[in-house]
Amino acid sequence: MKKRIMVGLLVALMATTMIFAQGTSDAKAESNTLEIFSWWTAGGEADGLEAMYNEFHRQYPGIEIINATVAGGAGTNAKAVLATRMQGGNPPDSFQVHAGHELIDTWVVSGFMEPVTFVLEDAGYMDKFPEDVIDIISYEGEVYSIPVNIHRSNVMWYSPKLFARFNLQPPKTMADFFRVAEVFKANGIPALALGDNEIWAATHLLESVILAHTGPDKYNALWEGNVMWNDAQVRSALNDFAKMMGYINRDHAALANMDAAGYVAEGKAAMNVMGDWAAGYYYSQGFKQGEDWDWVPTPGTSGNFIMLSDSFGLPKNAPNRDNVIKWLTLCASKEGQDAFNPIKGSIPSRIDGDRSKYDRYLNAAMDDFASNAIVPSVAHGAAISEPWLTRINDIMSVFVTDLNVDKAITEFQAAADRYAPK
Ligand code: GAL
DSSP, rough: OOHHHHHHHHHHHOOEEEEEOOOOOOOOOOGGEEEEEEEEOOOOHHHHHHHHHHHHHHTTTEEEEEEEEOOOOOGHHHHHHHHHHHHTTTTOEEEEETHIIIIIIIIITTEEOOHHHHHHHHTTOOGOOOOOHHHHTTTEEEEEEEEBBBEEEEEEEHHHHHHHHOOOOOOSHHHHHHHHHHHHTTTTTOOOOOSSSTTTTHHHHHHHHHHHHHHHHHHHHHHTTOSSSTHHHHHHHHHHHHHHGGGBBBTTTGGOHHHHHHHHHHHHHSSSOOOOOHHHHHHHOOOBBTTBBBBOOOOTTTTEEEEEEEEOOTTTTOOOOHHHHHHHHHSSSSEEEEEEEEHHHBOOOSSSSOGSSOOOOHHHHHHHHHEOOOOOOOTTTTSSSSHHHHHHEEEEEEEEOOOOOOHHHHHHHHHHHHSSSS
């Protein structure tokens, strides 16, 4: 606990605010700036954001972007800094927020945001987004943020070289997973890379394992509070999760999520379950698809797509409202999305992305998003409220080490009783 607080403080101290200006260091008048707040500080995430900034500067050369970032995956640290700023009446012009409960419960219902339906309407984009996506960014008939992408959570990255060396196929089912994991373990290779120095990475893995056991309907019902945690399939998911911990890298608690994905591409571990920002990380490091890494849906979840979406909104009293509207219009545009997503490792939230700009993995993700059963991610703000997620993460930080399934079930149930929608 102490260590986590220290790390949090350190990261908060290191929170960077960099001027991302074009060529000039002249301080501009306030109305010529635009502060964008996110947790995209490295790898494909920072590169993708920069590509969007470049597109923005091309269209609006006179506006300076202030790139306000707080490092930490899944917004671990950024969300706390953002809350302080919002509650203190000091909002950034626009900020990264997950579509779904994080946006609606945390910021919209509490009255912090302006509706942005007009941004989509004015640009003629209303019919360029799938209805389900519009749904999770809407509240009482108004749209409240602009989704810049769709990420997939249930992806298993694997090392083609290690699988070839032992003549194994990437697992399709949980039973397959344990079979191949045994082979790697017997050969002294961590089968599953986990980088849970921020605990959300374990929650991220858990959501896939639950889906593998419950299927999409019961998965949804669980997060709506309509399935008990002692349900037989939920219990077997927790049992499998505990069993999986027998195949992970020893340094998992010190490792960041991207580094765990890196272990696979470097041949130091066979598999990793992480969202497709891992692909963005691979692109940024020059790792080659098909050689250094490849992918399958997480075992037992083929035909299902756990989705999350990064979006940007318009806080009330944004200092540079006109500039935010320009930014949001770019986020909603085909050019903006096709500049950002092929680098970020996500697919456009629009229906008309230019497929030629996306690699094999992302094209497959587009196919799957169009045809699979779509369920919302828990670990990334789509399925449940932030207080519930915070509690889940706390439970996970003990569960990954004590592996006490009965205790976890009791605690998860208590959290559901407290936080699930009534
Ligand atoms: C997610 C976010 C992604 C990526 C990831 C790792 O919550 O939606 O865009 O940043 O965290 O930090």
